[in-house]
Amino acid sequence: MIEAADITEDAFLGGQLRLMQKRSGHRAGHDAILLAAAIDAKAGDRVVDFGAGIGAAGLALARRVAGIRLSLVEIDPELAELARRNAAANAIAAETIVLDVTAEPQAFASNGLSPDSADVVLMNPPFNDPARHRGSPDRARHTAHVATEETLHAWVHAARRILRSNGVLTLIWRADGIAEVLAALSRGFGSVSILPVHGEAGRPAIRVLVRAVKGGRAPTRLLPGLMLNNESRMSESAVTQILEGRAALPLVEP
Incomplete structure (x- = not known):
């Protein structure tokens, strides 16, 4: 326990969402909120958040889109x-499922995640390359941040x-x-839209x-990049609206 x-309690979405999270280890931040803003769900959709952690991305989406049927999938029981x-x-309706995203299909089915049952899946998988990233000695932080060669393919397959x-x-x-993302999506997915996110203007994404x-069969779209900060290093008003849950990202279909 x-x-x-x-535990700390932190405000997200300009105070619309307050989340408890562990003081040490992996902590939710901009990545989760940007992910939530990029999703075009609608009321009634079954939405599954893989690697949900404390629920930041899924709950932020539920705050913006009322009436989704949300499942938060997380391997760490705490x-x-x-x-x-x-x-x-x-006061957000959501079921929480303790499950390894790389588990066998039977484990998913026994937790109500049977084949062809979801409308939307969102994920923020561990993505740091262990060959270039020194993993944290904190087990939870290491699990949340460092990927193996098979991580992304396994999550996309699920x-x-x-x-x-x-x-x-x-x-x-x-x-x-x-390139890893496109390779993982090459089996079974199409109509790909890509939004680069830049920390600063003039710097690589x-x-x-x-x-x-x-x-999907539509051509791949590369969208104009999102700049989190302008050249004066002040947050752009459009970015502020996104981070406060008052606007969606252009991946969301009109």
């Missing part, structure tokens, strides 16, 4: 418990299995790994947000 002294508590504290035909997968990944459709 997590002691109260080991983080899953915080996700459950966060959903309750914010998403493909539970998504309905024309269901949508949206993920965030490090920008220099876009640090993240990519990617939207793909199961069975």
